[in-house]
Amino acid sequence: MPNSKRIIYFFAIIKFIIPFVFINAAFELHRDEYLYLADANHLAWGYIEMPPMLALLGAISKLFGSSFYAVYFWSSLFGTMTIILVGKIVMELKGSVYALFIACLAFLCSGFLRMNILFMPNFLDAFFWTLSVYFIIKLINGNDKKYLYYLAICFGLGMLSKYTMAFFIVAFLISFILTANRKWLLNKHFYFAMLLALLIVSPNFYWQYNHHFPVLHHMQMLQDYQLQYLSRVEFLVNQIIMFLSCFYIWMMALWFLFFKKDGRKYISIGIIYFAVILLLLWFRGKFYYAASIYPALLAIGSVYLEKIISTHKIKIVHWLIPVFMLMITVVIFPVAIPFMSPQKLDAFYKAVHAEKAGVLNWEEKKNNPLPQDFADMLGWKEMAQKMAKVYHQLPDSVQQKTMVYGNNYGEAAALAFYRKKFDLPEIYSDDASFAFWLPDKFNYKYFLFLTYDMPEKNDSFFYHFSKTEIKDSLTQKYAREYGAKIVLYSEPDSTAKAIAERSTKELKAKYNLH
Secondary structure (H helix, E strand, C coil), X not given: CHHHHHHHHHHHHHHHHHHHHXXXXXXXXXXXXXXXXXXXXXXXXXXXXXXXXXHHHHHHHHCCCCCHHHHHHHHHHHHHHHHHHHHHHHHHCCCCHHHHHHHHHHHHCCCHHHHCCCCCCHHHHHHHHHHHHHHHHHHHHXXXXXXXXXXXXXXXXXXXXXXXXXXXXXXXXHHHHHCHHHHHHHCHHHHHHHHHHHHHHHHHHHHHHHCCCHHHHHHHHHHHHCHHHCCHHHHHHHHHHCCCCCHHHHXXXXXXXXXXXXXXXXXXXXXXXXXXXXXXXXXXCCHHHHHHHHHHHHHHHHHHHHHHHHHHCCHHHHHHHHHHHXXXXXXXXXXXXXXXXXXXXXXXXHXXXXXXXXXXXXXXXXXXXXXXXXXXXXXXXXXXXXXXHHHHHCCHHHHCXXXXXXXXXXXXXXXXXXXXXXXXXXXXXXXXXXXXXXXXXXXXXEEEEEECCCCCCCCCCHHHEEEEEEEEECCCCCCCCCCCEEEEEEEECHHHHHHHHHHHHHHHHHCCCC
């Protein structure tokens, strides 16, 4: 037991320090992280793009200045707690020290190498899914109703973290109906526990109801602009690619759960896995939506793998497996973590022809110098500095009548993040949750606009400004927003005011904001 704890905490420490040690200083926060930190300025029980948990953590980070370390503390902390849970599952299944070592190493060398460095809901999702599986195993082993209540708390907090928890909950219910665990469906504590889960998530449900269910609008937008173009074949292939160094371990877990006598005791977990995959295939979910189920499978598969190795006395495999995982990790590391400057990464990708592996392919299906996520971590500070320079060059009388506006949530959120540092006014946008914070009245004579795409000349709003001046642009060539322009629109006619106020009114009516 002491050796087991030492192994778990050894990997937990490594997991915690990865973002702080390896992310190159040239990289900034990701565009989505800026949005979640903007949400943290307006604490609520929900947002268009997510439930409230991450914003609450962001608000705590802001108490410490929203530094790099304060923001990435949370992804590191929950990644650390998830790897501890992986170890706990191995121990609950009576796995050996070697099984524990392999499970923790597999998690460390998996797709969570990338997912656990960013301040995004994915790290919360993985933690609560893994914790839920741990409690399911404890429930099966101990037959103790208290684990139903622990599961309920996981479900409630998981739903407050990321709505994909709903896939796990549906899969969990299916698994209980199809297995011997259905006995719990006749137990009053099962229903008391589920009521507890509903109670925990009810403030968010009420918020959703009161604002005409923004999550449904968000899902429809994803369906219209992203999900409908996703390939189901690519979804399945990416399940292997996400865990390239250890995919055989989670596959062995499924074999163990369905075809081995010792494993069938926990067959509910295997059913949960396939139910989640089928649900995501049906709804055309993004491939990483399923990632959160794999930490538990890595733990289960490692226990079974160790049994096979011990039974057949093939000791050389004890060494080959960790060596293989580490070798694969060395290969994927340059596309998992931005550990070099953009210039060096660009040169490295060209030297190894990384474009052939598809890792430089962005949403528009074109190759670029850096992976899309890395490009989304560049240029924001330059953008805010240039916006502040343009704004402060305006006369005081003009500044007071100027609205500063980001065309998309990344631009608006980055400006909001640097607002106090560069003494900018309130930042506005109609994208994502920024729509909630738009002013009802458009009492401005100047419109300072940050945009990647210039509006059409006959645009219904911008057409009514008599003067347009491009003041500056983003010059960080590796940034996804490279070339984004800072444009000053002046001298609007009365129609511009009417259009702006009508558009805001319609947008807010959509979310019942009046």
